[in-house]
Amino acid sequence: MQGFAPGNSNLASMKVPGTRPLAIGILCMLLPSTDALASSDPYFAELPVVLTASRMVQSPLDAPAPVTIIDREMIDASGFTEIHDLLRLVPGFVVADWPDGSPVVANHGIGDAFDRRIKVLIDGRNVNSPLWGDVNWQDLPVRVDDIERIEVVRGPNGAAYGANAFQGVINILTRSPLTEHGVSLIVRRDDRNFRDAGVRINGRTGGAFDWRLSASRRAADNFRSFDGKTFESIERDVVNLSGVADLSLRDELRVHAGVVRGDDRRGSATNPELPARTDGVRENYLHLAWHRSLAPESEFSLQYYHQGRATRVGWTAAVGPFSIPANADADTQRDDLEFQLNHRFSRAWHLLWGAGVRRDAARSRHYFNTNKTIAATHWQTFGSLSWQPTDALLFNAGGTLERHDYSGTLFSPRLALNYRLSPHSSLRLSSGTAYRAPSLMESRGRQNFEFRGQIIFVPIHAALPVDPERVRYTELGYVARLERLGLDLDTRIFHERYSRYLDDRTCRHNDRRRRSPCSFAPLERFNGLVSNQTAYFVNSGAFTVRGLEAAANWSRLGWGRIVVSQAFIEIREDGMVSDDDIVASAPHSTTSILLIKDLPWRWKASVGYYHTHPIVWLNDGDRVPTRDRYDFRIARAFGQPGSGDEFAFVMQNGGARYPDFDERSFRHEPRVYASLRVTW
């Protein structure tokens, strides 16, 4: 199931230590021609191994963890244009957006503005930020049009993906250039300020290098000023190159490279401390992965990637009589090298193991109070052994051993048992432990504002040592394919015990009234001109999350498809929780229904229904009441059948504004848009 286990990131500088769009051109020249593969006798012609383990989804009947797949058809039918929105289709997942930062995705509660507890990978490359550990969803270098499918592990999976696969893993698999053709143009726009235009060009060079170049530019007003709070308009340019080179019948090189450029207009029309400003973001990445087929069910992979991200955030805050220039620039980088071996010894035994090393680096005077680059190295080795003594029984033992510079050595084990009730249904019992290592900000953060050589405010000072968060989990699942009915079922009950929850607390330096004094010294040059209050991190609290998830997927060729998900979640505390909001941070019930109906004359209609019980988003967020959201899409294909040519109309949230992340503060703008896709 895992493409590549570990990984992580973004990053770098406006003068980003650039991605080195390596010598892809040279590569083309080195490639052998596939003519060598041709034979006049097709029956004995040799062929490369195409569907390797890394290309396929593990059957949910055999998987040691609960997995939801969002496939191409669901992506199209949902009408979502942003990747994070697609996660509304996953049982238990909740999604929110807010104007002061990235949209957020949470699973099983404790969601806040930095969704650092879910690991996100794109083709096996980890894109969680080295700074906060969160995901900058709007800056991802792929668009919904690039995605083949998203595999979502709906719970902890440290055993396969290492630390930070804490409340789930989202593995985004992009479309292979081999499965597209020609040139496509995609345009979406609404009657306000949503503009999205993209082009996709596919080609083949040197007889053995298939590539796709995709580029898009989009702009949207996500939030307008509401009740004096901030607004947000975004602009993004994304360029991506994706290539697959056949080096031989057994060897394949996958190349991904891309650049993202963005400008966000945000701020408040009424708050002089946070006036309207433009935030700049630049990202780049290069990802090389070599896959060698050793045998029909054995594969070796080696991958390297580099990611760089630079944000440029500056404004002038009017605080009392002062005009204070603020600068929150940050540059981050990640380099990651990993190998993985997937090997089936026999029908009964299968092994996956690998190891990797990663270096995260960040430079930001604002966040770390130094002009130096802060770097952290992290290595890990992981393995998963499956043993199937009989047709019905499958045991899986897996674990990851890792060492972080700033959180020590961690071991995340898991044991799973899958029992086949029939050839098409099975029970799964699994139990394990997973960790979330503190992010750079949580372990080394010194967020500060300077004025005239003095530090006037320290919003965050990670002064105390903190331990990784831990979750111990057990779950019982039932998965079935009812072939006669065309129905797939996936349901489970789970119990998760979280401990060492990393919370932030506030304290004051040099407070005259001695209110909550800090137990640590202030930064040098601190004068507290704006505020003497600072936040720090501590391991605090333990709580239990339990619940039930269920998903059903019914389809019938020619009729259409219905995908339903439902989750009931309860967070229980036993006197060890410092923040009462934690208990309310997961909605008791979430539902999603996606109905896709094939209609005559090449029309296709879909309806998405998303229900969320009240939820409290922690820290920067707050309560959001019960929400029912309806999305509608009607599309008609034209041109050559199978070409993908299509026009569509989409109405999101019934065309109405809706409260998001904090009902008192934010109203997300609706979107009613038309789209056109033409291929030639």
Add this chain to the structure above:
Amino acid sequence: LTRSASRIRTLRGRTWSLRALLWLVLAWAPAAAAADYAVLLSRAGGAYDTFFDVLRTGLPQTGAHRLDYAGSLDGESDEAILGRAHAYIAVGAEAAERLAARGDRPILAVMVSSQGFRDVQAHHPRSTLSAIVLDQPLDRQMRLIRALLPKAERVGILLGPSSDSLQGPLVAAAGALDLVATITRLDDDSQLIPALRQLLQTADVMLAVPDPVASNSTTARPILLTTYSYGRPLIAYSRAYVQAGALAAVYSSPADVARQVGEWMANQPTDGTRRSTVETPRYFSVAINRQVARALMLDPPDEATLAAAIKDKQP
């Protein structure tokens, strides 16, 4: 197909008594004179070598026919052996092409596709060419689909210019098992992806049919990836295709072909009769890709069980 046979020509026109004498001799020939088959491989190694090894070891030493290895096209071929043979066994289309160009002996082409064999025939219409082709009977392929996917209703098939003639037979073979064959013809591979997508919108399963345009070493990758992305199984025609990612295939292995060639030789008259025959594979194997089956949540029986299940019904 014997030396005696060529002698017949030279005797033609002579006296009836001589001819009667000759027929008498021929009646005893199987025991008296072994026929020499020169075997020429298109390439040394791989499946062709396996075929020859199995054929040689399986042939009775005392039989009426003798095998002589005449080499391979990519190595050295032994002119002396070719010169004294009564007939040739050409292994692979290239060898058949080369030997047919000589035009001096009857040829049995083996390990060839029917398309490859037809091409050789077209190039050398005067040659006496027989073949045991690799193309599995269509009904056998449909039986495999039925055995693997009892609920399947529609089979998607891509054809190209040279396999277009199979359209009618494919529809008929599918219909006999309550399957509907949905067929798209490609004129060139530029429209491969749209054509595939169109088929996959309605097909439960894809069947790959060898064709220089629609299904070859280059198109295997996009076909496998696209078919998988729709969650549909692909039934292919070779073991290599199954290893590449097809769910299953019915195919004749070199050993299967060798067995049939052995039988063919045993049944050859030594009286010089030259009839061109084309046989379809009598023996076959089934290959399953377990990894792909698991990913598609399928649980097919083992290969031997499947092979037995799709055996031709005895008349």
